[in-house]
Amino acid sequence: MATKSGRSEREPAERLPVARVCVDVPLPHLDRPFDYLVASTDDEAAQPGVRVKVRFAGQLVSGFLLERVESSPHGGKLAYLEKIVSPEQVLDPEVAQLARAVADRYAGNLSDVLRLAVPPRHARVEAQPPKAAPVADAPPSDNAAPDADAPPSDNALAGVPSSDPQHESDAPAASHALTPATSTEPQGDSPRADTSVPSGLDPGGWDKYVAGPAFLKALADGRNARAVWGALPGEDWARRIAEAAAATVLGGRGVVIVVADARDLDRVDQALSAVLGSGRHVALNAALGPAERYRRFLAASRHQVPVVVGTRAAMWAPVAKVGLVVIWDDGDDLHAEPRSPYPHAREVLLTRAQLADCAALVAGFARTGEGQLLLQTGWAREISAARDVLRAHAPAIAPTGDDPQLARDPGAATARLPSLAWQTARTALQSGAPVLVQVPRRGYLPSVACAECRTPARCPQCSGPLGLQGARDVPTCHWCGRAAAAYTCPACGERRLRASITGARRTAEELGRAFPGFPVRTSGKDEILDTVPAEAAVVVATPGAEPVAADGYGAVLLLDTWALLTRSDLRAAEETMRRWLNAAALTRPARTGGKVVVVADGSLAPVQALIRWDPAWFAQRELTERRELSFPPAARMASLTGRAEAVSEFLSIARLPEDTELLGPVPADEDQERMLLRVPRSQAAALAHALHEAAAVRSAKKAPLTVRIEIDPAALF
Known part of the structure; x- marks a missing residue:
């Protein structure tokens, strides 16, 4: 495991707790946590989620403390944590679990994903005393979400889920389904389902949609209603999203909202201020500058606000008891992360909804193939307006x-x-x-x-x-x-x-x-x-x-x-x-x-x-x-880009699933080529694991030529 440091002789190692650390070393064969001893002087500050410095391969490197355990399975001597950079717990356990699932889905490294999830530290901002948390305008309802320590619901996946909700069963659990208003007629002696909006919550314009009031009620009740919403032309969509966020907050849970650009962010920011009031949310934007961005991140990390809205990076926002994740206009290419391992905001949020057992809303005027697949598999339900209402609003x-x-x-x-x-x-x-x-x-x-x-x-x-x-x-x-x-x-x-x-x-x-x-x-x-x-x-x-x-x-x-x-x-x-x-x-x-x-x-x-x-x-x-042609999202594809000899070597190492189909190679940039790999959706996890494993083998051998791995790349040809 970790190398021994000079501090290891201070105290008997068998009496000391062990910290598992994600070391910031972007090498695939080192993509695993490493165990370090925690000195008694660091015991109070060394909590899960803090930034640390450790000795790794003779160098002082950064990392995140993932968890504390009583002992380590490592048979050799362990090194000590060199330094607790800050006692601020910036890596939320829920975000850490999400980051691991996203890294596995995209054949990437946990350290690369954490670099996307947690912004760089700004010491001066961190040292400033936190502001008092705002007082809720309304008390949580009796049907508020259970405590985070409560056991998961029946449809939660055990351990680390596949992070791919789009190949769930075609018949979703009835207790978690979004029930449209049209399906609430009594059958036999069954009582009529209550789809009325709770008192204290303004339904706003959601009553124009068939399942709109039922969706808001499910959010206020703390249920994980998952929907694909087709907005009406001329709709004040930012206001509707703010109303959905208000319903979730009324149920005692948090909200993460992701939009494509700064213009959309400004609209949702203003709508949230109007619906929730001041001090109930923060807006994250890369254009804010490092100090202000980190200040707002800390407001979410310290659970001072229940709602976070932002562009792509906000998908990692550490909201307490997340109850709803929203993405607007998921087909916009700005939602695709250009840095390794190249995750898409929609897939990250859907994975988060699956892991946290919370509600999800995929919204826009248009609908992507991925959104349609969510409806076909039953993972989500449709929110749309009746045709007569649509005709009244359409040009x-x-x-x-x-x-x-x-x-x-x-x-x-x-x-x-x-x-x-x-x-x-x-x-x-x-x-x-x-x-x-x-x-x-x-x-x-x-x-x-x-x-x-x-x-x-x-x-x-x-x-x-x-x-x-x-x-x-x-x-x-x-x-x-x-x-x-x-x-x-x-x-x-x-x-x-x-x-x-x-x-x-x-x-x-x-x-x-x-x-x-x-x-x-x-x-x-x-x-x-x-x-x-x-x-x-x-x-x-x-x-x-x-x-x-x-x-x-x-x-x-x-x-x-x-x-x-x-x-x-x-x-x-x-x-x-x-x-x-x-x-x-x-x-x-x-x-x-x-x-x-x-x-x-x-x-x-x-x-x-x-x-x-x-x-x-x-x-x-x-x-x-696309299903007839076996193209995404009906199938899972990966691309390998690099020099011809590097791609050939990679494929010779990779233990690909039996159903893998190779397409190519085709010319890429400069003197590189591109090979496409296609598998059925059921083999998606196996393909990602095989690609990461092959990358780890080449990394351990110190292969001189790199190969870029992308799962479901934005451009196939």
Whole structure:
């Protein structure tokens, strides 16, 4: 185990307690806890969850004390803990268990996951006296969650669960199921189920959804209701999430809420302040700075607040007696962690719900294949509005590429702004309403081609794509940054260029000429607008940067849809659906003149789902196709990326499950290649274990070439 230190002769080792430490050494073959002795002088401070310093392989390294035990199975002499860095217990036992499960699921190391879960220490903030915990506005209900020491419920997994709730039994336990209001009719002599909202809790807008009141009651009663919620267009979704958090707090339990970006975080932060009152929650954001971020983390770690909301890192928030985990817009790629072992916030929160036996809410205007699978397996229930309620809230949606439109406007199939889109925008502007125009690409002209033969313009130096940053600029390479002022087409000798792809800034320039007299605003990566006033204006935005209009947009135009639909990506259609729905949800209802125009063929499945506002149908269709092709989430996949010889060596070592299917190799970045491994979902844990075991063998042998392991990578090809 641990090496012996000079302190080991101070006291008889057999009388001293033992501390199990996760040492911060990112080597797979050392991914296990190590035992150290605790000196009597450190006995009080050496509690589970504190930061420590230990001697490991002759070096002083950091670590976390995981637990205290009476003895160690190690037969040799143990070293002492060198130092208790701080008596602050920053690693909550529930988070430590979650981190271990996530590391196992993603074939990673516990130390890497803990680096994501616990922010760096800020000694000055830690030394400041903690503020008094806020007094609850309402006492916990009689049905509050049991104490953390109480035995788990019947459906809790024994030991360390598989951390994959999506292959649970198709028939969930009735006592934990979310019961829709429509299913509460008495059967025979059975009494009617009580789905009324408890006193002291405002149901808000949840009564617009069939199972909304039942969901809030389950949260207030401390039950682990798990749901996939499809929000209505125009919904104040942040307020609904805050109301669900209030119901959970009323039941005496905590809440963890994860959103994709800072704009969504600000909305939920304001909603929680309005519903819960001040001092009842903290918002975690990487942009806060190290001191403020650590201060807010400590507020959660010290259990001063029952609710934590934040971006991706908030999924690890150490909330006391967690009763509800929420993720909004789980299809957003910002939820995927770019650092090893690359966990996804949705999977981490679902694993946390399974381990803590708490409620979960996967929410958004769109629905992912993973969300649909949760419903199919019975792990979660659906929260949605009835069709008549949906029709009352949805805008009118029309495509430009169907037969009636082509009959009226033959150029609609090729025009970037067909007459229907132009007329819709003009009508909305004349009525005094803002118009949102969604453009997939930012910049001016991201891609250009020869004006004569349409050959894509490439850099003469590195063959990278050329683009224009402005109307008077010279073509510039996107790869090497060199200007190509004297560019000549190698195919025909022509020097004139034309646009292949039009960006948001060029679109704003064109719309300014199309609608003179109306202001044109842009919202994108360089400058993101949060809100726009309820006045006539054209707002050009890239996906994810659409500002919220005060009274909703009078019209939304979805341009250049081919750029989204034709991407060579497994999730291209799903991502397109998500971006369209998020933009269309900002439109006024059809009864007040709101209209969405999508410049695409009306026969396409994403367009049909958008017209009917039916993300559930589209998600089911996507999941069925992926199941037929054995793609995630219907199957589990892993990717191995590295030099060809390293990947080959890795595969020769790995003891893969018998059902493993190898796909590839395919070229990756630079001189690397990528191999894909596919197994049935039932073999997911075995695959992750085999990959981690092979990585440990190569690590112990000090293999010079690295291999990157990703479970369920965001991009497969």
